Every structure is written in C-alpha cells, then in structure tokens.
Amino acid sequence: MSALAQRVILITGASRGIGRAVALACAQAGATVVLLGREEATLNATYDAITAQGGPTPAIITLDLSVAPVELCQQVAEQIQATFGRLDGIVHNAADLGDITPLEMYDPDTYDRVMAINLRAPFVLTQTLLPLLKASPDASVIFTGSSVGRQARAFWGAYALSKFGVEGLTQLFAEELKNTSDVRVNCVNPGATRTSMRASAYPGENPESVKTPESIAHHYVHLLSDAARGTTGQSLDLTAA
C-alpha cells in the first residue's frame, strides 16, 4: 500500500488517540509524517511505533498550540522546508475539550485556551504553511470537526463553538483556494471514537462500545491521497463509520 508514497504530511496531536492512529496509517501508506505535539516524550512513542512497522523515518516538532505565535508557526514551516523541501498535507487533529458546563458559568480563560488550540492554531498553521502546500502538486488539508460543532449541544461550551468555527474555516479556505491552487481543504468529524478525550467527556461509557481510532484512519489516508483529488470544501461525517 503506497497511496502516500513520497508525500510529507504534518499531523498535530500525534501523541495519542486519533492523531497517533492517523500518523501510523499515513506512514503505512508510505508518507513521511511530521509528528507535532507539545511533549517530545509522548511523540517519541508514536515515532517508535512507526519505525517498528518499517515506515519512513518520521520527524518530531514540539509546539504547544495553546501558545503558538505566528513566529513559532513560521519556524515550523522553515523546519519542514529545510528538512524535507516539501509539504503535501496537514491533519489538524489536536484539540482541547475544555469544560463541559453551562455557558453561564464557563471560565473565560478556559474559553480562550480552547479557542487557541482548536481554532486559532489550525488557522495560523495553515496560513504559514500555505506557500509549501501550494508548491505541492496535490496538497490536502484536513480539519477536525465534531457533531457538537454541527448542531449545538448544551454544556459543550467553547469546544462546540471552536468546532463550529472549524467548519467555517474549512469552507473559507476551500472557497479561497479552489480556483487558484491544487490545495484541497476538507473537514472530518470522527464521531464517537475510543480515546482519552471521549473517556473524559463520557466517563460512564463502556469504551468497548465505541469504534477504535485505527478503524477510521483509512478515511484520512484517502483524503490525503491522489484518490481524493478534486474533493474540497466537504465535511465528512464518520459518526456511523
């Protein structure tokens, strides 16, 4: 399987959960993956798993997306340019759940942190990496949505608002890039998936009752591959996957 051979793909939040599974699947499909997250130690575990399965040697970039000023995002672009000379895709996967509480009581500082990680960082990273993406013959950007960012659900606070924003970010970038570049931009709502975020949001749920991150990773690989050329501005819903 080499759907992503020669491609360089940046994945945020690659230390665990869906990001880790997507990173492993992309490497399995031949991509060189750039694992971005806030702690080198946790990213190293994904790095080791990829090299153990014989995938192309990944790279690690540590960045706390709650404080990701433009200069640091610019450095990410420079590092990728210097190391690989190309970038063919981004999976904006990292996110913070924030608090599950009524807006009436929502802590504004938590609101700011959640919006910074879930909405501002994907915007700034995409903006700074666009020159590299535009130089690729077939670039793909994937944002990550949520069911609560499609239809409001009480108490989901800043997380839900950030995910509504992500849907808009997807549509705007897709509209602005579709006639002037080969960069496609889509959004994936993974739906209920067995991760630590899901366990935090639904502590009483049996984890075995929801699908694994590994079972949905191929959808991301498809969107990153040549097979999805021409697909842009779409919001893919994996709730029933």
Ligand code: NAP
């Ligand atoms: P997860 O297991 O909690 O993983 C979240 C990832 O984001 C981790 O790698 C974490 O890194 C990273 N991250 C968090 N804050 C960060 C920061 N400040 N800077 C850099 N990285 C940061 O979550 P998940 O369930 O796999 O979720 C992945 C995506 O799917 C998210 O966008 C989520 O909103 C979305 N989603 C998930 C579900 C679900 O049921 N799981 C449903 C709908 C949507 P650390 O290891 O350093 O904490």
